[in-house]
Amino acid sequence: MKRRALAGFGLALGLCSAGPAAAERLVLSLSANEVAIGSNYTGTRLVVFAVIERDSQSVARAGPYEAVVTVRGPREAITVRRKEALGPVWFNRSQQKFVQIPAFLGVFSSRRVQESMSDGLRRRLRIGIDAIVGAPEFTLDRGGEDEPFRAALVRLKGRDGLYVEDPRGVAFVTPDFFRAPIPLPATAPVGNYEVEVTLIADGVMLARRNASFELVKIGIEEQITEAARDRGLVLGLVTAAMSLLFGWIASVIFRRD
């Protein structure tokens, strides 16, 4: 009873994480805070490590600890369109805009998030892809029509490995130490990635802690990106000169007369 009251108190404090009232505390560590993209980059894998610290006020839990690691990539604006038939012709007719959604979304947990807590609480805490994508602020709502668009977004992003949910993505090494490998596909965009770790037991949230890492281009890749942004004319002229040069070289090599 006391535990539930404490958890409820924690929620009332604005979903704050490891406040003084909570008995458990999370300590996080990422295997890297910066991931570099070079010319041979084909995706990467980060690991989140977490330790559950208990203090003297901690009560004994009936069930085991469960953990959910949510990774959100840089924000992007996206339009989902649907083709509809008009007579014999199919073309894009209706659309839904998603203004500020994570380009990458990964939910890794120690068991199915649907089994960890009630759906209502899950939606409130944004745990699980359906809860995050289904949240009202996720899109410019236009009534009942937007549900298929949200489903299509998850499906299409999932096909590219950009929206992933893995109910066995978190592994407990000891009862109070766990790790979660985060697979980043090569198409995940550069930018800041937020990692949010939620500790759950007996269907309530005990603690929540955030960390972040950065995906950056280095070396020649970084210089090219900067040049494209700041000195477009120069890059354009260099590219044009390159075309002319290679075209000329080929005509010299193949000259037969």
Added chain:
Amino acid sequence: MQIYLPIAEMPVSVLLLLGMGAAVGFVSGLFGIGGGFLMTPLLIFLGIPPAVAVATQSAQIAASATTGSLSAIRRGSVDLKLASVLVAGGFVGTTLGVWFFAAMRRAGQLDLVIVVSYVTLFTVIGGLMLAESIREFWSTRRGRPRPRRRGGQHPAYLGWPLRMRFPRSRLYSSIIPIAGAALAVGFVGAVLGIGGAFIMVPALLYLFRVPTAVVIGTSQVQVLCTALLAVVLQATLNGVVDIVLALILIIGGVFGAQFGSQAGRALRADLFRFLLAILVLGVGLRFVVELVVRPAEPFSITGSDVRR
């Protein structure tokens, strides 16, 4: 072997890109066209953002066209006077087309405009060319070659004012219809995101009766100018030219274009027109299929920076 593309922000197989560059370069060298209408869909199919694909393949077109232009100049099959009229008309058309493109996008019906234009333009032009080719084959086979063009027998529009002599093209014509055709091609090209040489080549062949060899050489020079301009403008205004992708496509493309133009020299003129007709018609039919077949996945995602 994978390499990471810095602007497209994704890794791709180098060998695959080299192969694609070579294949499109071959077609482009064979017909004296840019090949953008083949390369752009291929790149988008690989997952490269459409804006990057459209902008970057211009560099490959420029390289292939350089090779093609140089060998055409050596063979003496370039009409520089005709090419400069085409470039001037095309430039105005491109500017108008870019403006129309933006207006239609604001109106929200760009996708439909693009697909419907592709279908009408390609199937009509391709169909006409194919019909003409088949008629030609037929009469040759019967041993009754159709009468060639005779002196004094010209379409009326060649006699409009501002007449100019293009000795190399064996053409004495008003520059109004020529510049007008170039303007229309530039306009359509800008709207559809293609170079438009494959419209210009049949126009020169059928409307102005320019000899095939001169058509290919001259169109190569025009493609070269347009593509260079497109690369510089896209890099300056939109910053979407991926130089690493461009380099790989160029290397594949220039060699492909060499073999293409050698094959083109060995090709009979009537066969050339037949193959070009098939190619244009094929692209048109592809869009018809896209328009009428029930899509397996009706939904699609586009990012904010994407042109279409």
